[in-house]
Amino acid sequence: MAEPNRLERRDFVKVVVAALGTIMGACITLPAIGYLLSPALAVQKKEDWIPLGPLDSYTIGVPTLFSFTRTTINGWERTVNSYGVYITRFDDVTHKVFSNKCTHLSCRVTWQEDLAEYLCPCHDGFFDIDGEVISGPPPAPLTEYETKVEEGVLYIFFVEG
Amino acid sequence: MAVKMFTWIDERLGLSTIYNVVLDRNVPKVNWWYTLGSASLFLFALQVVTGIFLTVYYVPSPDHAYDSVQYIMNEVSFGWLIRGVHHWGATLMVIFVFIHMLRTFYFAAYKYPREITWLTGVFLLLATLGMGFTGYLLPWNQRAYWATTVGTEIPGTAPFIGDFIIRILRGGSDLSAVTLARFFSVHIWFLPAIIVLLISVHMYLVIRIGISSVPKKEE
16 A cells, blocks of 8 residues: 555654644744843944033133033833033143043042142042042043034034943 | 563553443444543643643732733733733633533433532632633733723622622722632632632543433433
8 A cells, every 4th residue: 555655644744733733833933032032132322422511601611500401211211310420621632521420339430729729539549630630539530432523513422222 | 472462561550441341332323522621631731741741831919910911911921921821721621621521401300310420610710710710810901900900890799798709809899819719719729729620520520420412302
């Protein structure tokens, strides 16, 4: 009855079940994995050019604090973080913008008019007008932002961190 | 090698015995109506799996429930699929369990010695409806909110204890965060646990006693 090359009904069913089972399994498993990984794969672009207003509004020689907020969306929630930067104009063309986040343990530094230094109140860290460490525990100078001026408006290239 | 490994495992776990008893058991010549129990079981498994997946993102709080469901539907990859399967699976499960009960009733399969199988089946139907009722509130949209307002108001019309029943169902006199939390808890812990227990007894009895054959005309 059985010819040598004839596919038995039983074997045919086995192959079809295995093939369909694999396809169905993949159709279920792949979406499931995508579902679980989804938020991890959604990378939010955090760096951006932030306008700090007209450059002329900042007095030359006086570090001035500028505060702004950045909103990130995590799942269905909006998280608003506020940031502060110090803008210092040295003359008409040169200026520097520093983060007010202390490089030691992320307390916020403030410009002390009388000392002409940045003070971090948490552990007495001092920075000079160029952001360099004068004394105290900070391991590195204040973080400086890349800047540009377009049509008189000062921008910083903001990078999270 | 594979055969040897299987023999080693089978000798200790008795897998082939389970196969012989559960899947290779004798059944009378039956028709398609007899597949509804298996279909219900499959749908329950589907609901368990998709439900577990939904809890990854769903938050049972009035502040987050609606937004987290919107997030699942619009942002999460295949979130629409998982929730869609859970949504339609719920409806199908109620239909299948109900027709399964009708089949048992019309074929008189509930009679001796299958009374306990029938009894657990009745509670399984009620638990399934309970799953539908508690799950309906969870998206926390207008339909969910008002459906549950009405649904909890109905037992409240019972004389004397009506108000007390409402307070039990809602966790207070108003539909609130407490209601959402307890419906969620009942939906994902209490009822599934009860259903699993009842299914175990139900299935044990089906395997132990066997299923009834299609009634003959002269009976």
